[in-house]
Each structure stands twice: as structure tokens, then as C-alpha cells.
Amino acid sequence: MLPSTCSKVSLRQRPIKDDRLSLYLDYYPPIRNPKTMKMSRREYLGFYIYAKPRTKAQKEYNDAIIMRAEIIRCRRQEAVINNEFGFMDREQPKADFLEYFEMKSKRHYQKWEIVYLHFKRFTNGKCTFGEVTVDLCNRFWEYLLSTTQLRHPKLMLTVNSAAGYFSTFRALLKEAYKERLIKENINDFLEAIEYEEVKKNFLTAEEVKALARTPCEIDVLKRASLFSILTGLRISDIISLKWDDIRLDADGEMAMFIRIQKTQKESIHPLSPEMLALCGERSFGLVFKGFNRSMAQYPLKEWLKAAGITKRVTFHIARHYELSLSLNLNSLQRFVS
Structure with missing residues (x-):
């Protein structure tokens, strides 16, 4: 008796033109097609028989084709059972x-x-x-x-x-x-590739203060960068952040409800008035409209240079600011607001 989780393979017939029947295999429950990776119930064999055989030759032809199709059905059923026990289908x-x-x-x-x-x-x-x-x-x-x-x-x-x-x-x-x-x-x-220890340049408290005071030609770059510093969000999450993701939490406070792209985990971040101010006036769609990855290259470097920051800092590293070691969130919010 087949296991309840194992698909049963049945031989079926479907009427087609010229008074013929097309033979196919029916998998129930459906199985994954190894080529398309989609769940599928039917596998057409390319075999055809007479719907109403009139001569002895036609009847013998039908019997021979049905026998061949039945042999394939048995092989497919065996393959399905083997796959349930961890073995591979011959076509996979x-x-x-x-x-x-x-x-x-x-x-x-x-x-x-x-x-x-x-x-x-x-x-x-x-x-x-x-x-x-x-x-x-x-x-x-x-x-x-x-x-x-x-x-x-x-x-x-x-x-x-x-x-x-x-x-x-x-x-x-x-x-x-x-x-x-x-x-x-x-x-x-397999052996993993070992990571090398790299000394990263982090922004200090004074550098973030200087950055917040320095005008930026691209307003959305400045707001998105400071928002990232405050929240720790990656650039991919900043770009995809929508106004629908910012709403009241269970305590009636404003918060971000997002799925982190890198980890695919849902996360809730409380938002202070200073954080909300960086988002701009509430609207629809994306929060930081117009912000893109190219801004985190040359435009970011120019803004850092204008703020007197000469060390190499990327958007990704900027969010790992050194302030967590010396400042609490409230003090950080005061000098970026």
C-alpha cells in the first residue's frame, strides 16, 4: 500500500481530433516538474490510440500502445515512491x-x-x-x-x-x-571560505553631528542617511520602505513594520518624532522617493567631504556608527533633529 503522502500515478485518456485518444499520466497529489520547478498533475506521453477501433489491427495496436503506457506508468510510480524515500527520479x-x-x-x-x-x-x-x-x-x-x-x-x-x-x-x-x-x-x-578581519571606519559622535549640520545638495540622500544611522536599516530596506510600513503599533505609538530583505525576518521598530521628521510629510508609496544606490557613491562622498570627514565611509558602514558605545538614542536624536 502506498504511503498517504505519496502521489498515485494513473493512466488516463483524453479525446482529441480524428477520433483518437491521447494517453497521459495523472499524478495525485501533484508532483514538482523537474524542468519547470512547478507543481504538476499531468504528463503527456505522446501516445495515441483509436477511440473506436474497427478492425483487428486497430485493436491490436491499441493493446500494444496501452501496454507500453502501462509500463511507463509503473516506472513513474516506482520513481515517485523512491523520491519519497530520498532517491532521485531518473529524469531529475x-x-x-x-x-x-x-x-x-x-x-x-x-x-x-x-x-x-x-x-x-x-x-x-x-x-x-x-x-x-x-x-x-x-x-x-x-x-x-x-x-x-x-x-x-x-x-x-x-x-x-x-x-x-x-x-x-x-x-x-x-x-x-x-x-x-x-x-x-x-x-x-564543503569547506567555508574564511573571512578576513578588516578594520572598518565608523562614524564617531562628532562626525555624525558634523554630517547633520552640513547641507547636502540632495535632500533625500541626507534624510535617508540620517534615518539609516538612527534605525540601523540597510540601504535595500531604506529604498523599499513604504508609508504603509509606518503605522501605529499595539501601544498606539508610531512604528515601522518591515521585513528585512537580507534576513527575510519581520521586524517592528518604534519611531521617535525625530525619525518621523526625517521621513518628510506623510504621503503614499515609497517614503524616500527618488533615493537610489547611485547616491550612496559619489554624492555621499561629496557630502562627507563637505562635512570634513576624510576617511573612507560607505553607506553600509555609516549605519554601524560608533555612537552606540558612548551615546544613548535620545542624545543622538537631539543633534540630528
Whole structure:
């Protein structure tokens, strides 16, 4: 008797033109199509029989085709049962791993898309599930440590970027294994890329004060940056923040209700009047309209320079300000308001 969670495979017939019947397999419950990664109930076999056989030859033809279809049905049922016990369907190794990777990258944050593009470049745009082996993954490990950046081909990928990208790739392998699309947990045989200790430049209390006092040619850049410093939000979350995300919490206080893009975890942040002031006048859609990643490059550097800050500081590092070690939130809010 089949397990209750195992799909039952039945042979069905569907009328088509010229008084014929098309044979197909019906999976119930549906199974995942290894090519499209979508749930599917039907698999058409490309076999046709006479709807009303009139001659002995037509009857014998129907019997022979139905027998062949029944053999395939039995094989598919066996494959479904094996898949329930962790074994792979015979067709699965031929499915497109890159297509699966691309689909997964669109459901996660931006780093997944970058890793997908690196892996696509590494495999020259072709890779099936059957080709995803420990050896291939180790060679991708070596590739990340010796390749250039996607946006800046003349610059090498940093060790820490490579470490982060390989960690994301291992997360993909974990998902594929959990979905039984690869038959062994390859992560058990892979070594992580070790991160290098990097001395980062953080903004001090006096530097944030100077930044808050310094005019910025792009108003939304200044407001978004100071809002990030106060809340600790990443640039991706600042860009996607909507007014619908800012509303009253259970205590009747204004707060941010957001899903952090990097971790995909829901989070609630209380908002002070100073934080709300940086958001501007309440409206619809995006809070920081017009703000984009390009502003965090040259325009941010010019604003930092105007404030007398000469050390290299990125938007990402600016939010990890040093103030948490010496100031409380209230004092910080006073000098940016």
C-alpha cells in the first residue's frame, strides 16, 4: 500500500481530433516538474490510440500502445515512491540547475542574484542537477577566490565577498537538498571560505553631528542617511520602505513594520518624532522617493567631504556608527533633529 503522502500515478485518456485518444499520466497529489520547478498533475506521453477501433489491427495496436503506457506508468510510480524515500527520479539529474538557481535568486535578496550570475559565468551558462558535485562546488570555491567583480571587471573580488557569496551558494544547496532535488547533502563535504578581519571606519559622535549640520545638495540622500544611522536599516530596506510600513503599533505609538530583505525576518521598530521628521510629510508609496544606490557613491562622498570627514565611509558602514558605545538614542536624536 502506498504511503498517504505519496502521489498515485494513473493512466488516463483524453479525446482529441480524428477520433483518437491521447494517453497521459495523472499524478495525485501533484508532483514538482523537474524542468519547470512547478507543481504538476499531468504528463503527456505522446501516445495515441483509436477511440473506436474497427478492425483487428486497430485493436491490436491499441493493446500494444496501452501496454507500453502501462509500463511507463509503473516506472513513474516506482520513481515517485523512491523520491519519497530520498532517491532521485531518473529524469531529475537532467533538469536545469541554473534555471532553479535563477528562480531561487529572485525570491531572495540581491546577493543571491549576484551569486547566480557568478555561477552562471563559472559554468558558461550550462549546468544540470546531475553536474552539481562536490568537485564542481570546490572548483566554484576556487573560482570565487580568483575572479573579478561583475560590475568592475578590472577589480578582483575580495576574500570577504567571496566568503559571503560561497555561504549563499551553500544555502542554495541546502534548499535543493531539502526539496530532494539533489540526492546528497553536498554541504557535508564543503569547506567555508574564511573571512578576513578588516578594520572598518565608523562614524564617531562628532562626525555624525558634523554630517547633520552640513547641507547636502540632495535632500533625500541626507534624510535617508540620517534615518539609516538612527534605525540601523540597510540601504535595500531604506529604498523599499513604504508609508504603509509606518503605522501605529499595539501601544498606539508610531512604528515601522518591515521585513528585512537580507534576513527575510519581520521586524517592528518604534519611531521617535525625530525619525518621523526625517521621513518628510506623510504621503503614499515609497517614503524616500527618488533615493537610489547611485547616491550612496559619489554624492555621499561629496557630502562627507563637505562635512570634513576624510576617511573612507560607505553607506553600509555609516549605519554601524560608533555612537552606540558612548551615546544613548535620545542624545543622538537631539543633534540630528
